[in-house]
Amino acid sequence: MLVIGERLSIMSKRVREAMQKRQKETIRQIAIEQYKAGAHMIEANIGPAEDNGEELMEWMVTTIQEAVPLPISLDTTNPLAVEAGLKVHNNEWGKPLINSTSLDPERFVMFELAAKYNVPIIALTVGKGGLPRNAEERVEIAVQLIEKATEYGILPDDLYLDPLVLQIATSQEQAKEVLKAVRLFRELNDPPMKTIVGLSNLSNGCPKEIRPILNKHFLALLMYEGLSAAIVNPAEVMETIKTIKVIMGNTLYAHSYLEI
């Protein structure tokens, strides 16, 4: 499973300040921590980035890739910033990922960029009409997203469908719908469609001490349904990932399996 480190996000006060003040050291340090914890890719979430988005994304991509040999997930709604990130990205360690597009026509420009730079892209299963109510609505949107991607010349293999994890504290019934959606998304293609979640949104708004518990257990269930990628705090979930891989028979068991 593709593990994408979530910690370099504008949502975090410390990261936000480091971005504003262009403090390389903080960014590098968090990137290195996630790399050491087992991340395969680092998310650079710069938010809407309406001012100076291009320059900020460039700075983030180069700062992270100076610190760790990993590709970057480019997370912003600003397409110019995404393109700026794509241009400076070092593909030596893998292709970058565009985060994200959706069925909102304003976001179709992200499909264009994915096609132009031949990189994978995350497609959120949300349309103009707001949040999906259940798994079936998510699947309906997913089908349209796959068609849309094909129109732009993007192969199903380069599309990561995101069922949109919602907060357990406010939308408890949606957790089960997300699990079901992951299962159904996979069935939309052979080989199965790739799926991705932003895991920690599940526990957003919950007490700090129970957040990891919610995240880890939800991830285990998602992996059982066949999830291909997750945007997570790697240190928090690596034990779960290794354990579920063993239980699912994807990794051969050995007593020290957690140590490798």
Added chain:
Amino acid sequence: MNFVVPKEKYLNRIPVISFGKEKKVFIGGENALPFLKFEGEFPHKPIIAYEIQDSPPEDYPEELAKIYSSFWHDPVEWAKFCIEQGAEAICLRLMSSHPDSQNTSAEEVAETVKKIISSVQIPLIILGSNHIEKDSLILPVVSEVARGYNCIIGKAQEANYRTIAASAMAGGHNLIAMSELDVNLAKQLNILISQTGFPKEKIIIDPMCSALGYGFEYTYSVMERIRIAALMQGDDILCCPMIADVGFYVWKTKETQASYEEIPSWGNLYERAIMWEAVTACSFLMSGAELLIMRHPKAIEIVKNFINDLI
């Protein structure tokens, strides 16, 4: 539409291990299941090491005694004989060190190793007597004496790997990691050995050998699973060459010892004994072994021909 041969996709390549100093041999390097040449590359053929012992063997049956007994009191002579037979590598088993044998000291067996490395130039595997405590005493001394000769040292087991791995690393040798017929334990031992700092790419897995008719299929199946995990599941920890210690197990069986007079229905002893070793060895090549330790020159010749036919 033309017929296209369906090919398996493999995720790993077995590392190449070389051993020997002036003369070197290479094993491993393949990226497909054994002998499936249409699916991958096989840069190095499996190697057969002739087994010799540091003192006259107490348990060699008649068919082996006929060949070796006139010089087996002298391991250097024995080694020279094997080289004349065309040996590409030699495996020296320090059997005299076993407490139930002569219980020779680390210094005594190290003398034998010194004599051999100074008299013959051939890639060398050096084994203890498979006695957990004693091996952990003699193998460090032996590794030091053979420092720089790029040998294969063995066998490290779960109960003694620390000292053996540390000394093999200090001596610059490769290491045999032996576990008892269990794919999970094989993986565990490799993790433990790697955690000592020993380089993973110098580990050779011995999943514990057995002879045809005496548990052979257990070894075969474990080897198969190790190789499938390495190549098809992408298990880096198990992605190592494997060794089969064939002669040691085969020449204990009744089939290599009972005379024609004892059991006429079994036929001629010479042919039977040789085929027992050859068939066991060939089968382990099929399950993924890259390195074989064998005893009878005739059996070795048969297995060499088999390898040359297939690669």
